[in-house]
Amino acid sequence: MTDTDAETLAERVREGELRLYELEEHADAETAAAARRHLLAEETGVDLDVIGEYAFDAADAEPNIENMIGAAQIPMGVVGPLPIDGGAAAGEHYLPLATTEGALLASVNRGVSTIRNAGGATARVLKSGMTRAPVFRVEDVAEAGEVSAWVRENVDRLADAAESTTSHGELQDVTPYVVGDSVFLRFSYDTKDAMGMNMATIATEAACEVVESETPADLVALSGNLCSDKKPAAINAIEGRGRTVSADVLIPHEQVEERLDTTTAAIAEANTRKNLVGSAKAGALGFNAHAANVVAAAFLAMGQDAAQVVEGSNAITTVDAREDGLYASVTIASLEVGTVGGGTGLPTQSEALDVLGYGGGGDPAGSNADALAEVIATGALAGELSLLAALSSRHLSSAHAELGR
Ligand SMILES: CC(C)(COP(=O)([O-])OP(=O)([O-])OC[C@H]1O[C@@H](n2cnc3c(N)ncnc32)[C@H](O)[C@@H]1OP(=O)([O-])[O-])[C@@H](O)C(=O)NCCC(=O)NCCSC(=O)C[C@@](C)(O)CC(=O)[O-]
């Protein structure tokens, strides 16, 4: 036994000689994780053999996790092929989804096969911008007005400072909001293929230094919650955050009946009464059935930040009975996705992005993340169609009794 093997390291932590998070300084990442499992198994009596079985090098996950003990494995499946005529996405796609909810992939896959039979969906990213909104303290509202005016007149100077920290990010605009003696500056960036939260935060800090040196404003917090990250917020549903993306499809009436076991009129009525009226009565931000199901499963499969499913659920589903078929659309106001950075480089997640065909940086930069957003929105559309159909035909509970438990 050497003093860097897992058992010895665990013992040194137990004796207070080392901290739990310092183990990588004394051993490779694999051994450090094994030492933590060893300690945890002794402390809790739980056998960690399954958590300790993972198919990537622990060192690959070092940018993504501290105090690593192993991996949470979530079943991954695939739906498709899903034909999309997108602004960036083109052709047929297999969409990897990771979930523990039985019946979800069956449902989305039913929607996908319905879309495919109808000739495919159309999708477009309509707006793109990652935001960070620091909050500053000022003396009073008069000073707040002065600071806001200075910012409006000096966006170029703020852009120079912000963009000096990144070779990809571009500052799009800065919008001041004032509440008494607090000034919020909502910075918005084109972050290309990155989801961009680290990029925008680092860039905004550089811009804040200019604001502080040129105005009387004092920075209180680099994130002032008007961004708004990982919290339900109307500003994201209205203004957008990350990608604002829309997908739609026209399905001939007879295909609705054949593929979805219901009628166009029944799906349209369910959508109006449930997704529109019901959501309004509930005071919801999202007017949809379960867009978050597809967003979450795609995020887990492809290395996106899972907490941002909150914003990804800001979706509105529309259904119209048209003469030539059922028209349905899903518009997600704030879908925060990237194909570089964050969890996208982890081996499992990077493989999943490659299955979709949009891993890494796009050409032009930003096109891969746009394509990912368009595919997720189209997957959400498939999920909406299938669940609305199941509700209309009263198949929801039987489907979950059969597949979901
Ligand atoms: C379960 C189905 C699809 C059966 O539906 P079905 O019409 O009986 O299925 P089918 O056997 O006739 O097959 C139709 C197509 O479905 C797909 N499909 C069918 N089975 C599978 C399978 N095993 N694995 C993969 N794909 C499958 C497949 O694409 C197939 O086409 P094919 O390829 O054969 O030409 C249907 O009843 C359904 O979609 N039910 C709805 C379930 C659902 O949407 N659950 C979502 C989660 S609910 C929730 O989390 C949120 C909630 C509900 O609380 C939100 C709210 O408040 O609304």
Ligand SMILES: NC(=O)C1=CN([C@@H]2O[C@H](COP(=O)(O)OP(=O)(O)OC[C@H]3O[C@@H](n4cnc5c(N)ncnc54)[C@H](OP(=O)(O)O)[C@@H]3O)[C@@H](O)[C@H]2O)C=CC1
């Ligand atoms: N800091 C925070 O407040 C928060 C952080 N997060 C975390 O932030 C991470 C995501 O941040 P994010 O900035 O996306 O990722 P990273 O911090 O991993 O940075 C990605 C970097 O990739 C580089 N890059 C290379 N090719 C491209 C390309 N084609 N398009 C865009 N950038 C490219 C850019 O470098 P360069 O800038 O030099 O051009 C970019 O800054 C996640 O792990 C998430 O969990 C989440 C919420 C808040």
